[in-house]
Amino acid sequence: MTTPKISRRSFAATAMTALSYSRVMGANEKLRMGYIGVGNRGDQVHDGFLEHGDAVTAAVCDLRDEYMDFAIKKSRGATPRKYTDYRKLIEDKEIDAVAIATPDHWHAIMFGEACLAGKDVYCEKPLSLTQKEGRYMVNMAEKTKRVVQVGIHRRSAKFLQEAAEYVRSGKLGKVTVARGFHIQNEWPNGIGNAPDTAPANAKEWDAWLGPAPMVPYNKNRTYYDFRWFYNYSGGQLTNFGVHYIDMLRWALGKDSPKSVAAIGGKYAVQDNREIPDTLEVIWDYGDALIIFCQYNANAAPSNLQGSEMEIRGTLGTMYLHGNRWEVVPEKVTDNIFPARTPLDRTAEKAYNPSKKTRIEPAGSKGSADTAFHARNFIDCVKSRAKCNCDVETGYLSTSATQLGNIALKVRAQLDWDAKAERFTNNDKANQYLGYEYRKPYKLPS
Numbered sequence: 226m227t228t229p230k231i232s233r234r235s236f237a238a239t240a241m242t243a244l245s246y247s248r249v250m251g252a253n254e255k256l257r258m259g260y261i262g263v264g265n266r267g268d269q270v271h272d273g274f275l276e277h278g279d280a281v282t283a284a285v286c287d288l289r290d291e292y293m294d295f296a297i298k299k300s301r302g303a304t305p306r307k308y309t310d311y312r313k314l315i316e317d318k319e320i321d322a323v324a325i326a327t328p329d330h331w332h333a334i335m336f337g338e339a340c341l342a343g344k345d346v347y348c349e350k351p352l353s354l355t356q357k358e359g360r361y362m363v364n365m366a367e368k369t370k371r372v373v374q375v376g377i378h379r380r381s382a383k384f385l386q387e388a389a390e391y392v393r394s395g396k397l398g399k400v401t402v403a404r405g406f407h408i409q410n411e412w413p414n415g416i417g418n419a420p421d422t423a424p425a426n427a428k429e430w431d432a433w434l435g436p437a438p439m440v441p442y443n444k445n446r447t448y449y450d451f452r453w454f455y456n457y458s459g460g461q462l463t464n465f466g467v468h469y470i471d472m473l474r475w476a477l478g479k480d481s482p483k484s485v486a487a488i489g490g491k492y493a494v495q496d497n498r499e500i501p502d503t504l505e506v507i508w509d510y511g512d513a514l515i516i517f518c519q520y521n522a523n524a525a526p527s528n529l530q531g532s533e534m535e536i537r538g539t540l541g542t543m544y545l546h547g548n549r550w551e552v553v554p555e556k557v558t559d560n561i562f563p564a565r566t567p568l569d570r571t572a573e574k575a576y577n578p579s580k581k582t583r584i585e586p587a588g589s590k591g592s593a594d595t596a597f598h599a600r601n602f603i604d605c606v607k608s609r610a611k612c613n614c615d616v617e618t619g620y621l622s623t624s625a626t627q628l629g630n631i632a633l634k635v636r637a638q639l640d641w642d643a644k645a646e647r648f649t650n651n652d653k654a655n656q657y658l659g660y661e662y663r664k665p666y667k668l669p670s
C-alpha cells in the first residue's frame with residue numbers, strides 16, 4: 226500500500242454507507258474483530274481478546290505478512306481475512322469493531338476512518354501523536370456515537386480501581402504530589418547507530434511512514450524502536466508515561482494541568498534516538514503536582530521500594546507496583562519534632578512513634594492483564610456503555626504527556642488553558658500542538 230488508490234471522497238461515501246451497517250448486538254452474540262497492526266502490542270491485544278469466547282478474529286491487517294500469518298494461526302480455528310491495506314479491513318462489513326495497534330502517528334487517521342465506517346474502536350495508547358489529533362478523535366467518536374476503549378489497560382485492573390478509590394476517598398489525607406518512574410538502564414549503546422540505507426521494500430516504508438515526513442529508511446525508525454523518534458512517537462513520556470499519568474490523574478481526580486515544565490537530555494546512551502534518555506516532567510494541576518521521571522541508570526530499589534508510582538498524602542504514602550499496591554502510614558509526631566531545643570531532643574529520644582499512625586497500613590494485589598480491558602470493551606460494545614478508558618479519558622492522559630514534550634522542546638514552563646486548548650504564555654509552543662501531514666494524507670471527516 227502506498228498512496229491511497231481510492232479518493233478520500235469516495236472512501237468517505239463508502240464509510241458513511243457502512244455506518245448504517247453498524248448493528249445492535251445481543252448479549253450472547255460474538256463480536257467480530259478486525260486487528261490493524263499485529264506486531265508487538267497488536268499480538269498482545271489479540272491474545273487479550275482471544276481469552277473471551279464471544280470475540281472472534283474476523284480479519285487481520287499488517288504490512289508484514291509473517292505477522293498476519295502468526296495471528297491467523299492462533300485465531301482459535303477461525304479463518305480471518307488478511308489485508309495489507311487497512312482501508313479494506315475497515316470497509317469489511319463483516320467486522321463490528323477494530324483494534325488499532327500501529328505506531329502512534331497512524332492512530333488518528335485509522336481511528337477516524339473506522340468511526341466513519343461505523344466500527345467501534347479499541348485504540349492503543351498513546352491515543353494520538355499530537356494534541357490536535359487527540360481532540361479530533363474525541364469529537365469524531367462523539368459525532369459517530371462509537372464505543373471507544375483506549376489501551377491504557379490499568380484502568381480495567383480491579384486492584385488499581387481499588388487503589389484509585391482509596392486515594393479519592395481521602396484516606397491518604399491531602400495529596401499534593403504523585404510521581405511515576407520509568408527506570409531502565411540502556412547504557413551505553415541503547416538502540417545502536419544503524420545507518421540510513423535504501424529500504425528493502427520501498428512500498429512498505431512509504432506505507433509505514435503514512436502521514437509522517439518522507440525520510441531515508443533507517444532500521445531504528447521502524448519496528449518497535451520508532452518510539453525514540455518524534456515523527457512517530459513521544460519517547461518514554463508518551464509510552465510508559467501515559468500509563469503512569471493516567472493512573473495518577475485517576476487517583477487524584479484531575480483532568481487537565483494548569484502548567485507544565487520539563488527538563489532532560491541524552492546523557493547516558495550513544496545511539497541515534499532523538500528523544501532524551503533522562504527526563505523529568507512536572508505538571509501543576511492546581512493543588513497538586515504530578516511528576517514523571519525517566520532515568521537511564523541503575524534501577525535498584527531505593528526509597529521508591531522498587532515501585533512504579535508513589536502518591537504522597539498527609540496521612541501516608543501509596544506505592545504502586547506492577548501487581549500490587551501498599552500504603553505506608555505517616556508516623557504521628559504530634560508536631561513536637563524536629564527538635565528545636567535540648568529538651569525537645571531528650572523528648573525525641575524517649576518518643577517511640579513507630580506504633581502511632583492516623584491510618585492503618587493497607588494494600589491489595591492483582592493483575593493488569595490486557596484481557597480484562599478487552600472484556601470491558603466487548604461488554605461496552607454490546608451495552609453501548611462508556612468503556613473504562615473511554616476516548617476522553619485517553620485523550621486527557623495522552624495530551625498531558627504531549628504538553629510535556631512541547632515544554633521540553635521550547636525549554637519553558639508553559640501555562641495551559643484547558644478550555645481553549647492553547648498555551649497562554651508561549652506562541653511558539655502552540656505551533657507544536659499539531660503538524661502538517663505528508664500529502665495526500667489527511668484526517669477523514
Ligand SMILES: NC(=O)c1ccc[n+]([C@@H]2O[C@H](COP(=O)([O-])OP(=O)(O)OC[C@H]3O[C@@H](n4cnc5c(N)ncnc54)[C@H](O)[C@@H]3O)[C@@H](O)[C@H]2O)c1
Nearest residue numbers: 262264265266267287288326327329349350376433448449
Ligand atoms: N498498552 C500498552 O501497554 C502498550 C504496549 C506496547 C505498545 N503499545 C502501543 O501499541 C502501538 C504499537 O506498538 P508496537 O510496539 O506494537 O509496535 P510494532 O512496530 O511492534 O508494531 C506495529 C505494527 O503496525 C504495523 N503497521 C505499521 N503501519 C501500518 C499500516 N499503515 N497498516 C497496517 N499495519 C501497519 C507494523 O507492520 C507493525 O507490525 C503503539 O502505539 C504503542 O504505543 C501499547
